[in-house]
Amino acid sequence: MSEASRTRTIRTDYLSRVEGEGAMYVRLEGREVSEVKLRLYEPTRFFEAFLRGRSFTEVPDITARICGICPVAYQMSSARAMEEACGVRIDEGPIRDLRRLIYCGEWIESHSLHVYMLHAPDFLGYPGAIEMARDHREIVEQGLQMKKAGNALMTQIGGREVHPINVRVGGFYRSPTKTELRALVDPLERARETALATVRWTAKLPFPDVELEPEHVALRDPDDYPIDRGRIVSDRGLDIEPAEFDEHLVEEHVEHSTALHARLRERGSYLTGPLARYSLASGALRPLAREAAAAAGLGATCRNPFQSIVVRAVELVQAADEALALIEAYEQPDAPMVEVTPRPGVGHGATEAPRGLLYHRYEIDDEGTILDARIVPPTSQNQRVIEEDLRAVVQRSLDLSDEDLTRRCEQAIRNHDPCISCSTHFLDLTVDRRPPQ
DSSP states (O other), X not given: OOTTTOXXXXXXXXXXXXXXXXXXXXXXXXXXXXXXXXXXOOOOOOHHHHHTTSBGGGHHHHHGGGOSSXXXXXXXXXXXXXXXXXXXXXXXXXXXXXXXXXXXXXXXXXXXXXXXXXXXXHHHTOSSHHHHXXXXXXXXXXXXXXXXXXXXXXXXXXXSSSSOSSEETTEEXXXXXXHHHHTTHHHHHHHHHHHHHHHHHHTTSOOOOOOOOOEEEEEEOSSSSSSSOOEEEETTSOEEOGGGHHHHEEEEEETTEEEEEEEETTXXXXXXXXXXXXXXXXXXXXXXXXXXXXXXXXXXXXXXXXGHHHHHHHHHHHHHHHHHHHHHHOOOOSSSBOOOOOOSEEEEEEEEETTEEEEEEEEXXXXXXXXXXXXXXXXXXXXXXXXXXXXXXXXXXXXXXXXXXXXXHHHHHHTTOOEEEEEEEEEEEEEEEEOOO
């Protein structure tokens, strides 16, 4: 039977190293990919429903539980949204610096986890980090050392590294002293050096020659590399305030998945996350990170999703270097928060989680009771473009064996570091090859 006419079916019962549960279906007719579906089975978790009827002051603690790896992102987006609803802005000063600093800690721990534990095994040919550690112990130890530095930063400012308890609407319950933050300098300096080595190492990994063209969407900060604030922009002309999110970006149900698919009303699918941030704001990187990116061969933009591991390494340099600068300049504020008095209103908040743009919208009454809540995480925004990436990757990889094609598809999904839920389950992969009609 010729390649053009034979039928092949590939199944993978477990995709490790992603967070969540799902399956992928690919149908090939001859040498053409006719259908790709990434099916997610996660049940609705009702966080938006949980929030209705609660006090506006509770959002940082409740939304932090959405993700154990990036709780700060949910806390900061929700706090910004509530502050906007109440007519408060915290865009300058030590409280804003502390918010950015704890966010740097989250970027460090999350990117370290993904680069070393979830993604590197794909490039080095191992099923997981445990197997990789047997032959490359020093690589795994590097990742753990950086992750530990990020966790320590989150603990010092947030009270603990998972679901921080020191974040509140208006700021923090307690601000750290300069001495407390100075104790983190040595581990962060070591993390910065390791991050630079990580950029050099990841730049040498074998990358498939893939360049994709989705619209890149991220925040643009007027003064810094985007993390905690900014307008929502794209490389094709989008330039809006977070309050305009629903006018331009829409989520839709699809039959084959419990995850919503997002698209731009005007043009269709888009990508958010490290590649989008870098391509839209590489010029805003700190000099050390910018030099590391150039030495790694990255240009002003990057469109190869397999090189996202290099971009994450560059962002590790950025986060560690900025954290050290913020600690050096830090002066403990007279008060750790500003008073936020409830009033009827609607507030919007958008920040850059490690995986991309995170949007929150809340409506409250005059007592601060939440009447409505909407949360759009980055992975749900990327589901549609992940399917498109898979289609392109499979089309370019038809000559691979079933086993190698399966691995390539799994790697393509892990390029995006999808946070399907807060647990790791499986991906059931089916490739249905049919003769052309």
